[in-house]
Amino acid sequence: MNQTSGSFMLEVKSLNKKFGEVHAVKNLNFQIRKGEIFGFLGPNGAGKTTTMRMVTCLIPPSSGSIIIDGNETGANSLATRKRIGYLPEMNPLYNDMTVREYLEFVGEIRGLKGAKLQSRIQEMFTLCALSKMAYRSIGKLSKGYRQRVGLAQAMMHNPDLLILDEPMSGLDPNQIVEIRNLIKSLGKEKTVIYCSHILSEVSATCDRILIINDGQIVASGTSDELTAKSVRGSRFVAKIKADRHEIETKLSSLPDVSKVLISSVATPWVTAEVVTGDQQDIGESIFKCVVDNNWSLAELKHESASLEEVFTQLTRK
Numbered sequence: 001m002n003q004t005s006g007s008f009m010l011e012v013k014s015l016n017k018k019f020g021e022v023h024a025v026k027n028l029n030f031q032i033r034k035g036e037i038f039g040f041l042g043p044n045g046a047g048k049t050t051t052m053r054m055v056t057c058l059i060p061p062s063s064g065s066i067i068i069d070g071n072e073t074g075a076n077s078l079a080t081r082k083r084i085g086y087l088p089e090m091n092p093l094y095n096d097m098t099v100r101e102y103l104e105f106v107g108e109i110r111g112l113k114g115a116k117l118q119s120r121i122q123e124m125f126t127l128c129a130l131s132k133m134a135y136r137s138i139g140k141l142s143k144g145y146r147q148r149v150g151l152a153q154a155m156m157h158n159p160d161l162l163i164l165d166e167p168m169s170g171l172d173p174n175q176i177v178e179i180r181n182l183i184k185s186l187g188k189e190k191t192v193i194y195c196s197h198i199l200s201e202v203s204a205t206c207d208r209i210l211i212i213n214d215g216q217i218v219a220s221g222t223s224d225e226l227t228a229k230s231v232r233g234s235r236f237v238a239k240i241k242a243d244r245h246e247i248e249t250k251l252s253s254l255p256d257v258s259k260v261l262i263s264s265v266a267t268p269w270v271t272a273e274v275v276t277g278d279q280q281d282i283g284e285s286i287f288k289c290v291v292d293n294n295w296s297l298a299e300l301k302h303e304s305a306s307l308e309e310v311f312t313q314l315t316r317k
Contacts, residue, residue, distance in 0.1 A: 008067075009034045009161055009191035010055065015064035017050050017215075024050045026215040028064070032208075034160075037187040039206035040195045043315045047215040048195055049089075052163055055193075056086050068161060082110075085154035085190075089166040091146055092153070095139030099130055099149055102138060103156060110157035124152040128182065144175035151182065155190075162186060165195045180205055199307045209307075213315040227305045235303045236274045238286055241296035244270045250293060254285050269298060 010032040017025040025047045032038045042048045053059045055066055057077040066073045073080040094102055103124060107117045125131040128148040133141060138149060147167060154162060164183065168176050176198075183205055186192055196202050202209060203223040210220040219226055240247055244262050251260045251274055261273040276282055283302060290297045 007033055009036075009069055010193075011065075011067040012051075012055070013065045013067070015051070015054065015066065016062045017047075017054060017059070018062045024215050025054070025061075028212070028215075028217060030210055030217065030220065032191060032193065034069075034191055035187070035189075036208060037183065037192045037194060037206045039202040039209035040193050040212075041197075041199070041202060041209060041311065042212040046212050046315070048212065049165070051212075052086075052165065052193070052195065056084055056163065057081055082157065083160045085157065085159035085162045087150045087154040087162075087164045087167060089169060091150040093138050093146060093149060095137065097138055098135050099138060099141075100134045102149065103152055106153045107156050112156070120156060120158070124156060127155070127185075128152045129178075142175075143170045144172070144178065147171065147175070147179055148182075151179075151186075155186075160191060161193070162190045163193045163195075166197065167194070168196060168198050168201055176201065199311055203307045211311060211314055218314045219310070223307055224304075226310050227307060234276045234281065235305075236283055236286055237299070237301050237303055238272045238274065238290070238297065239269050239299040240272060240290060241268045241298070242270065242293065246293070247272050247295070250289055251286065254282060254289060256282055256285075 008031045012028050012030050015025055015028040016023070028051060040048055040051070050059070054061050055073075057073055057080050060074070068080055068083055071080070094105075097105065100121065103121045104117065107120060112120055125134060128151055130145070130148055130152060133145055138146065141149065151164075151167070154164070167179055167183065171179060180201060183192060183194065187207075194202060194206055206223070208220065208222055209226060211218050211226075238251075247270055248260050248262050251257060251272055254274075256276045257274055259275050261275070263271040263273075274282065274286060281302070283300060286300060287297070
């Protein structure tokens, strides 16, 4: 189905940013659909934060354009900022305020007053599960609750586009699950840009992912599409009872097999990792080899490359 410009919440066209002789962002072009959770990844110094600062109108681009819901940001940056909620990596909290006081402060900055302000605070308490912490000093909150308060401040003005920079930073596993579920629920109504180094969370949360390195796009697509393009090829793991040297020799002779890795085990069972040079599905060939040689087979599974492996391949210097 063809997309029209009205289908996109954010369009970035030929975007560049230079700081003197440093070319931090180089000719970026990408689009984010409305209602999409979009992963924006890259190593430190890749240009992620610079790009997000241009999107949020904190700094101007050197060239190119940023269009939010059909409107170019350079024409009216104040109107653009009203459409955006931003949780930076360094959560902007005031430790001496209570949660309610802080959200009232943020709401007033955003132009909310009276009953509308109080109603919105209650909505944030419910959405971010903060009701029990309303009168707790922010300085005494756990890391998980501080992140919830940060999310609440980013959403106080009900923005259409929500930008989250490392929202899982410093959280324990239970808190990560809670914030992940919250982000997924937000994605049902908002467009979310999710910047993180916790790639397993990006894979589990985002609809699409874009990876940049040295200011340039190096890959984009769904998590499955990115892992399918891994240069590692396809990998099968088989647990076989037979002579390890015979297993290595016979499996290595199969068509499309680039290498066979045999693990050292003390039991009669040998674990063989069979790697192809591309994405060939050789599971049936491995099974037939086992049967033809009268070996015992306890397990045969296909393992895809992880997003971490793809990320490393694409961004390694």
